[in-house]
Amino acid sequence: MDKHEKLIDLISEFDHAMLVTRSASGTLGSRPMAVAQMEDDGDLWFVTDRNSGKVADLMLDDDVAVTMQGSNKFVSLSGKAHAVDDQAKIDELWNEAWKVWFPEGKSSPSLVLLRVEPTRGEYWDNSGASGLKYLVKAGKAYLQGERPEKDASINASVSM
Template sequence: MADMDQQPREDLSGEAACRKIRELAKDARMCMLVTDVTDYPGDVRPMAIQKVEDDGTFWFLSSGASEKNGDIAHDARVILTIQNDEKYEYLALSGVASVHTDRVTIDKYWTDYANAWFDGKDDPRITVICVKPVDGHYWQTHSGKVMSFIKTSLSAITGSKTSDGGVDGDLKV
């Protein structure tokens, strides 16, 4: 197994943190959204990502009657987790959410995929959740899934400590 104490670490802030968020989230279509974070274990559910902006802001469509919208109205602090198992890339973000109901924002983030949950773009239940990350942590393997598996397997067989070619670090947006 890779020696986590020797794995390269790269903490990022500002624009560099935003770039890393965009890089790791660009291929993600889904993530886990945690609301009601003060009441352990919180409420966790999968969400379809509509868009990730240049500043790392995430956008989601949601029903105005959903529990998550109520949770956000009560406490806007949320957690997002994203994983790309193909590349062994992972992202955990803490942020602040807001709910938008204006037609311009709904039109901007609407996709036909949302028809599975709503009765078209004019469904009065549609809201848009915006999550602005504040901080987080990322884990990224540069050599990819296959090479990481080979390196980890070799380490397990030989007992040697080897890097899986990854890097991790804190993010401060």
Template sequence: MEKNLHNEEAVKKLKEMVSDIRTCMMITSGKTGARASRPMAAIETDHTGNIWFFTNIQSNKIKDIELDHFVQLVFAHPGKDSYLDIRGRANVITDAASIKDKWTPLVKAWFPDGVDDPNLCLLQIKTDEVHYWDTSSSKMINMLKAAISVVAGKPLVEGVHGELNVGA
């Protein structure tokens, strides 16, 4: 079933799914135009639908973003049949106050010097386009429904997909 969500309802769904899945593959384009992907852990989805990450300012992803700020984020939780495909624009944030505001102790595993690490920065992804797929049931329930569908001759597994229009 297709269900497109808008504004606050879209942001709420985006926050819920990003929080549940947490890790995505971030895809950037390098100087040759080739795509590069790497796993990234989202730290926050804000009230406007921007997704935030901590990263190293010396990393290749930052070099790619300096050349082309368009990125794609792919979140997948196969166990729940939940998926997000996000296209947006990356901004590198080096402001100390913003870094302190978004800091979480979990980030210390990658940045042992904490908020004072000179290579620590934030990536803000301004979401332009979001597509989602989600089921309301667990994978086990869906497998049972699929088996019953074969016997009953009608589809019982229902998922929801559509666009999340988070606004400007």
């Protein structure tokens, strides 16, 4: 599995992410988001309120970061995001649990999709056999007063 495939595979394991945007004042803001869908190329879809601060942020600066974390797996993406008004896509993605935020359902006028198109991604996967292999390397390096070598199977940067 190449680095790009590994990154896509890791992204697909996450149901939630932190979406980071830049406000008009230049500050960064992050908020948890449920992942509505991940496409095969790594594009992510989220559902939000069109009157939210994140949508206002995106109108000024569409550069975003998306981070995901599990017990021993981490992903960081950077790219572009934009609001999408597409009722057919909303119908396709609709999850009844979202009625908590959109009581009118999928036809709610405040509901809008966010599409994040990553241009770059990084991952750290310290799970399974590769994680154990890294722990052995790290322990050995610690005992020798050195830093462990970077292992491409555990950590990689990928252009999307």
